[in-house]
Amino acid sequence: LAKTTQPISMDSYEGQEVNITCSHNNIATNDYITWYQQFPSQGPRFIIQGYKTKVTNEVASLFIPADRKSSTLSLPRVSLSDTAVYYCLVGPYNTDKLIFGTGTRLQVFP
């Protein structure tokens, strides 16, 4: 499975757009990119998944360049409740083995 690299932490203020970038230089042709969100003392929650270009849902957008060696999770107008750890995972579609990296700890300030 492709290894991922994310910033360890990020700070933002309420109402701002937050972009978290994930590097996955060794992504395979059949790999998808999936992002999860985890609040303290809770299980991860699926946010978004994509293969190429752009994917958008009611929570976030996922931007994937043509070479797919990186991806960016975009959270529009964050609020205090978006403070969490965000994990980028790369692997075959809905693979059994989810390999969680260190994640990015996002802190949103008022």
Next chain:
Amino acid sequence: GAVVSQHPSWVICKSGTSVKIECRSLDFQATTMFWYRQFPKQSLMLMATSNEGSKATYEQGVEKDKFLINHASLTLSTLTVTSAHPEDSSFYICSARAMQETQYFGPGTRLLVL
């Protein structure tokens, strides 16, 4: 989305006792369930994968005799930590999925072994 529950949400036990944690898929049939462990400030580590009616597949370094997994039905999997010791104190999280679908995670169970 699909809902996965865990019980108990937290447990404190004495060293040497066994603890059972239940994981249930409430509104779908889970052909596969997974168990993860997460230590403070660290990421989730996959412990084992279980398919309904089959023996669990354990990740390297996870003792199968210490972490007993049973997946007797399509909606229930249990993890039993046998002869628990303080170093087993952790946050245990299960996930479940239907065939070829996304994994949905439970809320986790915090285990403290005294």
